[in-house]
Amino acid sequence: MSTLSLNLPTIQNWSCHSCGGCCRQHLIELTEEERQRIIEQNWTEADGIPADQPVMVKMSRMPWSKTYRLGHQPDGACVFLDDEGLCRIHAKFGEAAKPWPCRIYPFAFHPAGKTLTVSLRYSCPSVVSNLGQAVSKQGKSLKEMTRAVVPDGVEKIPAPKVSPRGTVEWNDFHQFIDALDQTFAGNATFTVKLLQALYWLNVLENAHFGLVNGSRLTELLSIITEAARADLTEDQLTIEQPRKAGRLQFRMLAAQYARKDTLVDLESGVSGRIKLLKAAFRFARGKGTIPPLQEAFKEIEFASLERPFGGLTDEADEIFTRYFRVKIRGIHFCGRAYYDLPMIEGFRSLALIYPSIMWLSRWLAAGDGRDELTTDDISQAITIADHYHAYSPAFGQMSFRRRVKLLAQTGDLQRLCLWYSQ
Numbered sequence: 091m092s093t094l095s096l097n098l099p100t101i102q103n104w105s106c107h108s109c110g111g112c113c114r115q116h117l118i119e120l121t122e123e124e125r126q127r128i129i130e131q132n133w134t135e136a137d138g139i140p141a142d143q144p145v146m147v148k149m150s151r152m153p154w155s156k157t158y159r160l161g162h163q164p165d166g167a168c169v170f171l172d173d174e175g176l177c178r179i180h181a182k183f184g185e186a187a188k189p190w191p192c193r194i195y196p197f198a199f200h201p202a203g204k205t206l207t208v209s210l211r212y213s214c215p216s217v218v219s220n221l222g223q224a225v226s227k228q229g230k231s232l233k234e235m236t237r238a239v240v241p242d243g244v245e246k247i248p249a250p251k252v253s254p255r256g257t258v259e260w261n262d263f264h265q266f267i268d269a270l271d272q273t274f275a276g277n278a279t280f281t282v283k284l285l286q287a288l289y290w291l292n293v294l295e296n297a298h299f300g301l302v303n304g305s306r307l308t309e310l311l312s313i314i315t316e317a318a319r320a321d322l323t324e325d326q327l328t329i330e331q332p333r334k335a336g337r338l339q340f341r342m343l344a345a346q347y348a349r350k351d352t353l354v355d356l357e358s359g360v361s362g363r364i365k366l367l368k369a370a371f372r373f374a375r376g377k378g379t380i381p382p383l384q385e386a387f388k389e390i391e392f393a394s395l396e397r398p399f400g401g402l403t404d405e406a407d408e409i410f411t412r413y414f415r416v417k418i419r420g421i422h423f424c425g426r427a428y429y430d431l432p433m434i435e436g437f438r439s440l441a442l443i444y445p446s447i448m449w450l451s452r453w454l455a456a457g458d459g460r461d462e463l464t465t466d467d468i469s470q471a472i473t474i475a476d477h478y479h480a481y482s483p484a485f486g487q488m489s490f491r492r493r494v495k496l497l498a499q500t501g502d503l504q505r506l507c508l509w510y511s512q
Contacts, residue, residue, distance in 0.1 A: 209420025
């Protein structure tokens, strides 16, 4: 049971607005206690559950499997989601009767030494739009959540590595987090701030921190972050098209974000996997029409997404800045929260979500017959892409890590950020 203090994202608001989106795209695994509680709730047709619809199913078809999840309706929605987009369990028995994954979402808790950081998942539209009560005022309820779901001993988990050769204690690791957060709190446009962060992190990639800690690290970070602000300004940037190989790697990345791996999709069997394989070949080729991987997207030409779409609105710039600051303050991009990746490598993966979201935003706009992005396009693309951030096994695989490393080494990561920011 956790008794650690919480580090809350003070720039973020959130309250549930009952859109039902989370109930249509998440698999909810149950503890044995939760399974027994749902059995005792005795759900019947009178409660709106079809007679042939199981409320729980095994996670695996293997006969020895003892792990269960909530059932899903034919359209992919949770079996307990009613026609008004509300939870039947919540309505009949109260919030405390729901499984913990449902109660926690969209919050995420990550170890940070003597504290727990709180991050949020931007797959929730209310998080993207910053709607509801300030998270800074929700400390009591969040503390209750951590007591139930955070195991004992997390304060003993070491700080993530800065790089494969750079290991620091938590006090110094928080200095890197503070420096990243201050970079994004600056007055430049979001794209410039992202490039500045990549710039000074590149400087540190091969550094050893055995003798550079405490006040010495403070001084070093001050020097290199100031150099990044001076060397990378709006009028000093040159937009170049990413290399052909870089564009190929990027399309495969964007395809992963564009998928919709709902339970229904994943259980479509061999035919569904063949469909995804064919789509992967088309993304690799990058010519002709883009295969729509979910209903939000329409089949349009790959080439149509390579022209400028007007860039970020001021509102969209704020959303991206807030998104990155929440992920950074919540340490939601490296260490235990992100496949145990070192900080620099994890941040590069986080950085790549920006051009991916911009590419998906263009796809949404072009599919609607428009050649200019709106804030709504970007907000919708963020909810689609962030569904997978830190939660899809594909992004922790070595093939994905090699892709990120290659894009960083060739400079295509920065080119992609600038190319799709137009």
